[in-house]
Amino acid sequence: MRRWQAAALGALLVIGLSGCAAPEVDPDAVQEWLQQQEAVEVPGALGSMSGLASEATDAIDAHGIAITFEKPTAVTKIVFSCVGPEKMSVDVTMSAQESETELSQGIRTEDLVCADSPHTIEQVQDAATKVLIDGLSADGQGAWSAVVVGED
Numbered sequence: 001m002r003r004w005q006a007a008a009l010g011a012l013l014v015i016g017l018s019g020c021a022a023p024e025v026d027p028d029a030v031q032e033w034l035q036q037q038e039a040v041e042v043p044g045a046l047g048s049m050s051g052l053a054s055e056a057t058d059a060i061d062a063h064g065i066a067i068t069f070e071k072p073t074a075v076t077k078i079v080f081s082c083v084g085p086e087k088m089s090v091d092v093t094m095s096a097q098e099s100e101t102e103l104s105q106g107i108r109t110e111d112l113v114c115a116d117s118p119h120t121i122e123q124v125q126d127a128a129t130k131v132l133i134d135g136l137s138a139d140g141q142g143a144w145s146a147v148v149v150g151e152d
Contacts, residue, residue: 024141025142029083030052030083030142030143033143034143037050037081037145038050040147042079042147042149044149045147045148046067046069046149046150046152048145048147048148049066049067049146049148050143050144050145051064051135051143051144052143053082053088053135053136053137053141053143053144054134054135054136054140056089056136056137056140057136060091060093060106060107061091062093062132063091064091064133064134064135065132065133065134066130066131066132066133067131069129069130072097072127072129073127073129073150073151073152074126074127074128075094075123075125075128075131075148075149075150076123076149076150077120077123077124077149078090078092078120078121078123078131078133078147078149079119079121079147079149080117080118080119080120080135080146081114081117081118081119081144081145081146082114082117082142082143082144082145083117083142083143083144084142084143085114085139085142086113086114087111087112087113087114087137088135088136088142089108089109089110089137090108090112090121090133090134090136090144091106091107091108091132091133091134091136092106092108092109092121092123092131092133093105093106093131093133094123094125094128094131094132095128095130095131096128096129097127102129104130105125107123131148
């Protein structure tokens with residue numbers, strides 16, 4: 001009888017814990033953090049962007065914020081920071097013009113710990129014409145900031 005009681009208690013504990021949601025992120029703290037990110041300087045910065053997190057999905061899509069370049073530009077890395085959730089993922093899509101065709105490549109970097117920000121994402125494109133970035137969290141909470149670094 002004791003095994004049954006222990007199993008029932010364990011099942012109730014699992015059910016109870018699975019119903020717990022992640023704590024909500026303070027919107028005022030997120031806005032303050034976003035304002036602070038505007039003052040961050042990174043050597044070799046070609047541009048910066050920031051936004052609220054999107055809810056994570058399985059696919060890399062065309063959501064996020066983009067920087068476009070007038071002429072093909074060498075990009076060497078992305079400096080990414082986040083606030084709010086414990087971890088965030090980032091989708092980076094780089095486009096390059098080859099003849100009359102635009103080629104795009106998207107890469108997701110997962111499980112970046114926000115408390116350990118900033119993170120350097122080595123992302124090399126010799127002739128980028130556009131960089132699209134989106135920060136993703138499991139529940140769509142939090143914010144992110146990214147600086148595109150390279151050679152103009």
